[in-house]
Amino acid sequence: MILPSRCASRVVIVGSSCAGKTTFAQALAQARSCVCVDLDDLFWGPDWTPQPQAEFLRSVAQAATGDTWVVAGNYGTARDILWSRTTTVVWLNFSLPLLLWRGVRRTVKRVVSRQELFQGNRESFRRAFLSRESILWWIVSTHGRRRLEFERLRASGHFPQIEWMEARNPTEAAAILQALQQGPSGDAPF
Numbered sequence: 001m002i003l004p005s006r007c008a009s010r011v012v013i014v015g016s017s018c019a020g021k022t023t024f025a026q027a028l029a030q031a032r033s034c035v036c037v038d039l040d041d042l043f044w045g046p047d048w049t050p051q052p053q054a055e056f057l058r059s060v061a062q063a064a065t066g067d068t069w070v071v072a073g074n075y076g077t078a079r080d081i082l083w084s085r086t087t088t089v090v091w092l093n094f095s096l097p098l099l100l101w102r103g104v105r106r107t108v109k110r111v112v113s114r115q116e117l118f119q120g121n122r123e124s125f126r127r128a129f130l131s132r133e134s135i136l137w138w139i140v141s142t143h144g145r146r147r148l149e150f151e152r153l154r155a156s157g158h159f160p161q162i163e164w165m166e167a168r169n170p171t172e173a174a175a176i177l178q179a180l181q182q183g184p185s186g187d188a189p190f
Contacts, residue, residue, distance in 0.1 A: 008088035008163065008180055010064070013072045015092030016146050017139050018103040020170070024092065024177060025072035031181040032070070037063040039073025044118040048133075057081060074146065083159045090180070091150050091166045092173055096143050103136050 011028060013021040022038050029036030042059040045051050051059070060078040063071065064085050071082060083089075110123045117123065127133055154164045165180075167173035 009068045010086050011070045011088045011090060011180065012082060012086045013070065013090045013092065014074050014150060015094065016099050016143050017135055018099045018106055019092035019094050020102070020173065021072040021074075021092060024090065024173060025070045027177060028180055029070040032068060034068040034070060035063070035066055037069060037071045037073075038118075039071060039075050039078065041118050043073075043075060046119045048127075053077060076149075083162065086159065086162055088163045088165065088180075089154075090173075090176055091154075091164065093147065093150070093166050093168050094170070095168075096140070098169075099139050099143065100136060103139050107135055 011025075013025045013028075015021055022040075025036050025038065039060070042063070043051055043056055050056070056075075057078060060075075061081050063069065064082050071086075107123055110117070123135075131137075153159075154166075165176050167176050
């Protein structure tokens, strides 16, 4: 685990589905009193229909215009727009068993409660557990690929201004969150 060495004013939270990206981003943004953007909110339209790519990318560009923000999400199509302004990437790099457990728990809660998600969408039992669009299937099918993708991005130096912080478990994620909330000197960063 690497803790921040400088002020992290524009932060992107990445990781596999159900790693807790949105929860982490919301907690950090609240502590900093800054904008929090979940890329899923920008990507999904009603009835689980993706927004047209041009519209999605415009929304991402608009979200990244401020001086301080926190963004949760992994959309590769938006990476150049977003990461060109990013100061810090927090990678929630958790194990597959933990992600599956979180995925089952979160999905059951959402199905039972009929929780409204992005643009009024709701998870259904059929979609969540019995289809190729299942979040659990998505976790299994993307976990290894996502891990390799972020390892390569970190090593590439393509975004040299970005400071990477990796949490391999929830305890490390909590320590990174606390450090980012306090800033490198222990004071509030803003």
